[in-house]
Amino acid sequence: MINKKKVNTHLLLTICSVAYFICYATIVITNKNQDYSIQFNDMTLNIGSLSGIIIALQMLICVAMTLISHKTGGTLAQMMMIFSLTSMGSFLLTKRNLAVAPGIAMLIMGLTIISILKVQLRLREKEIYTDYLTGLYNRRGIINRLEKLSSGNKPFYLMYIDIDEFKFINDSYGHKSGDKVLQTVSERINSVLDKKCPFGRIGGDEFIILLPHPNDAEDVAESILKLINQEIYLEASNISCYVTASIGITSFPSDSKNSGELIRFSDIAMYHAKKSGKNRIQFFNQSLEALMTRESEIETIIKDALAKNLFDLVFQPQFETNTKKLRGFETLLRLLPDNYEAATTAELITVAEKTDLIFEIDDFVLEKAICRFRDTVYSCGQDFTVSINVSAKNISRSHFAEKVQKTLEKYDFPSKCLEIEITEYCLVQSLETTLYNIQKLKNLGVQIALDDFGTGYASLSYLSKLPVDLLKIDKSFIDSLEYNSVNSDFINAVISMGHLLGCKVISEGVETQAQLDMLKQKNCDYIQGYIWGKPLRFEEAVQLCEKK
Numbered sequence: 001m002i003n004k005k006k007v008n009t010h011l012l013l014t015i016c017s018v019a020y021f022i023c024y025a026t027i028v029i030t031n032k033n034q035d036y037s038i039q040f041n042d043m044t045l046n047i048g049s050l051s052g053i054i055i056a057l058q059m060l061i062c063v064a065m066t067l068i069s070h071k072t073g074g075t076l077a078q079m080m081m082i083f084s085l086t087s088m089g090s091f092l093l094t095k096r097n098l099a100v101a102p103g104i105a106m107l108i109m110g111l112t113i114i115s116i117l118k119v120q121l122r123l124r125e126k127e128i129y130t131d132y133l134t135g136l137y138n139r140r141g142i143i144n145r146l147e148k149l150s151s152g153n154k155p156f157y158l159m160y161i162d163i164d165e166f167k168f169i170n171d172s173y174g175h176k177s178g179d180k181v182l183q184t185v186s187e188r189i190n191s192v193l194d195k196k197c198p199f200g201r202i203g204g205d206e207f208i209i210l211l212p213h214p215n216d217a218e219d220v221a222e223s224i225l226k227l228i229n230q231e232i233y234l235e236a237s238n239i240s241c242y243v244t245a246s247i248g249i250t251s252f253p254s255d256s257k258n259s260g261e262l263i264r265f266s267d268i269a270m271y272h273a274k275k276s277g278k279n280r281i282q283f284f285n286q287s288l289e290a291l292m293t294r295e296s297e298i299e300t301i302i303k304d305a306l307a308k309n310l311f312d313l314v315f316q317p318q319f320e321t322n323t324k325k326l327r328g329f330e331t332l333l334r335l336l337p338d339n340y341e342a343a344t345t346a347e348l349i350t351v352a353e354k355t356d357l358i359f360e361i362d363d364f365v366l367e368k369a370i371c372r373f374r375d376t377v378y379s380c381g382q383d384f385t386v387s388i389n390v391s392a393k394n395i396s397r398s399h400f401a402e403k404v405q406k407t408l409e410k411y412d413f414p415s416k417c418l419e420i421e422i423t424e425y426c427l428v429q430s431l432e433t434t435l436y437n438i439q440k441l442k443n444l445g446v447q448i449a450l451d452d453f454g455t456g457y458a459s460l461s462y463l464s465k466l467p468v469d470l471l472k473i474d475k476s477f478i479d480s481l482e483y484n485s486v487n488s489d490f491i492n493a494v495i496s497m498g499h500l501l502g503c504k505v506i507s508e509g510v511e512t513q514a515q516l517d518m519l520k521q522k523n524c525d526y527i528q529g530y531i532w533g534k535p536l537r538f539e540e541a542v543q544l545c546e547k548k
Contacts, residue, residue: 017065062078135186136186136199137201142202146208146210149252150258153253157211159224160269162270163205166204171432172432224247225244250262250265268291298347299357306360318387319526326545328384328385385447401441404418415446419470420446422434450470452474470503470506473508478510505526506524507529508527
């Protein structure tokens with residue numbers, strides 16, 4: 001790949017060099033013919049006096065070369081001026097002619113100016129290309145180095161590093177502590193790298209390393225992960241914390257020869273490492289690009305569905321385990337029938353979470369479910385629950401509880417008939433804001449359910465802080481309930497713990513009579529699943545309410 005900027009720089013320096021030596025040759029000629037003069041009417045110009053003008057022109061040429069490239073051009077300018085000084089000094093000593101003395105003085109002054117200019121430009125470049133917080137290359141600096149490396153033929157690896165859950169550090173302990181984490185992480189990474197490895201922070205908690213020793217890539221990456229995952233003391237908060245990172249790696253020239261693509265591919269690999277569980281390394285491959293292409297397609301589907309009202313809701317009935325009394329419905333998102341094949345619900349939600357389109361989806365589900373069930377709630381005596389899933393991002397967002405309150409008031413919907421389902425993952429977002437929103441909702445009378453219990457991040461210490469009304473046992477545990485004694489014991493423990501915390505417990509995904517019988521024996525309060533009811537359209541859900 002040809003670097004046009006580099007070619008243009010070399011061309012300009014070549015032109016300047018040729019011009020400089022033309023000037024030098026002219027000075028040599030004028031020095032040898034100083035007694036000659038040129039007559040202009042009644043005016044006389046001595047040939048020797050031209051040398052001063054030409055030396056001044058040489059100085060301008062050298063300044064231009066330094067401005068074009070303070071490294072190559074500036075050094076070349078210094079060498080040419082030293083050559084001229086040596087030549088003039090020799091002329092002075094051999095000819096004993098002081099006529100060249102002013103020229104020597106001007107060249108010395110010019111050489112001093114060029115040297116000062118080089119230092120200033122180098123300092124300016126360092127300021128432009130340096131990250132203020134860590135002292136590493138900034139985005140502009142590391143991309144500049146990447147373009148230079150990728151203009152050659154030598155193979156190298158590009159590592160894209162992102163700190164896992166860095167937002168949680170900033171939100172929980174403040175930006176001063178977040179800055180301390182970034183500085184510590186950058187120092188630890190730097191301690192692993194060869195001094196010649198370009199290393200930069202390209203923004204936020206993201207770093208790029210250019211590794212010119214391809215065989216060492218995996219070993220270096222593993223060393224980085226180990227060093228990052230060590231205790232960091234935060235003076236501003238007077239606590240210690242631990243962080244992890246995800247690393248995506250791409251190679252030049254096998255993955256791409258284009259610097260922009262190298263960054264994009266490494267970002268894709270890093271993102272896949274995060275999605276696969278964080279604190280791990282992922283090398284780029286073409287299948288990852290196909291995955292990102294698919295996610296881009298799904299993002300377009302979501303935007304179209306929101307804009308064109310192509311989303312609909314279905315309602316999964318929930319029942320008391322012992323009496324089969326209808327408890328209520330879990331609200332589920334679906335594309336309208338004509339669009340079923342475009343994407344699965346799991347794909348839609350996964351991509352929506354990544355792109356923040358989940359906020360619009362949550363708003364759509366909340367408003368539409370409450371609007372639809374408003375009349376049914378009153379006609380059925382307010383004796384059932386409408387359950388709505390809310391993303392971890394949303395429940396940890398400021399003013400989420402206020403938004404729910406306004407929607408309830410807008411439709412005059414009884415707050416006790418609304419249940420908000422959250423996942424354990426919300427506990428690793430902004431915990432303070434999450435707890436505020438949950439408590440605010442509880443004060444309104446809204447019920448809180450903890451979904452997919454046992455598959456996420458929750459600990460007993462967190463659970464004790466959450467005013468949860470319902471624990472939901474994930475379907476993955478129910479599927480193997482009949483033949484997996486470990487899962488059976490786990491479900492026993494969850495039900496006992498839930499009751500101990502004052503919560504009800506519901507099992508989702510119940511499909512067989514054997515599963516139902518075992519859950520009855522374990523005193524599970526509620527069940528949902530195909531054994532007693534598949535997801536229903538709204539009209540079918542209303543009919544079931546009236547029937548029950």
